[in-house]
Amino acid sequence: MAEKKAIDIQGDMVFRLSRKRSPQEVKLKSLEWAVVTQLNGEKTVEQIADILALSEEETQEIFSHLMNEGLLELVRAPEEAAFVDSELLSELEFQLKLHVGPVASVILDDALAELHKNRHNLERKFLPVLVEILSQEISNPNKRREFQKFALTKIMELFTN
């Protein structure tokens, strides 16, 4: 029997049914059939899991099985690997500079190092944590909030577009 590959299914992945193999060629459980009927090349894994009220574990198991059976084609890869634009980090650095002075550059690099990242490989999902670390360096509550407001606007643009 062929060894099953462990696949990390992410919520923002999008799949469609493979043209090379039909689901009727494989023995599927009822929940797996339910997922198959939802696949349209547009809905994300998370949206399908929501519609069918699947737990994280079930979602992972079902999609991995369908993938291993060769029934799925990946339409959109996970976006988590997308890196934060270094221009955005420069904007954050500038804002931080307004509140803490020239030491902002050092603080930013230290915060990135704490996350084991640098200015070129910070994944999008780590941006809120970075802002949280940077905010702690601003002792004045009003200035801290001003910085957080700016950062939140930028993050929301990134996360909702």
Added chain:
Amino acid sequence: MIESYFPELTQLPGVEAVILFDNQKKVRDQWTIPQFNTTIIPELAESYIQIFGVGEKLKEDAREVVVPFERGVLFARSLDKFVIVVVARLSVEISLLRLILEVRVPDFISERKVAKIGKRIPRSKFEQINEFSLDEKEAEMIQQLNQTGHGGKESD
């Protein structure tokens, strides 16, 4: 209230519900995605009043409670006379929920209408815990807390 004071929470993909209730467990506002089971909301209010109430009695700094569950995470923040609970998928970053609240809560608390509502709400959460909603162990713990009087841990 939620959509006007915490708009980012309702726009963020993966957030399924945002519930705002006061120290008397009265739900002041709620926002949910259509598939969300709203029947659990009163139970959530009851549970969080217990959690934050006991924290208050023990003088613990329990301002925020995050509980993961099978399909996501429950993020709750005590806002003095109110409690806000966010139900989100695991893909939602907790630090982002926290950032949204850091930015939005001060405006919410200082808003005239909210301040006016707040005047009629008791500050204490502990006193609002309903004995009938507790199981045996919980009731015993609350009784012990009441006996110590000062709310702190008994000295050795």
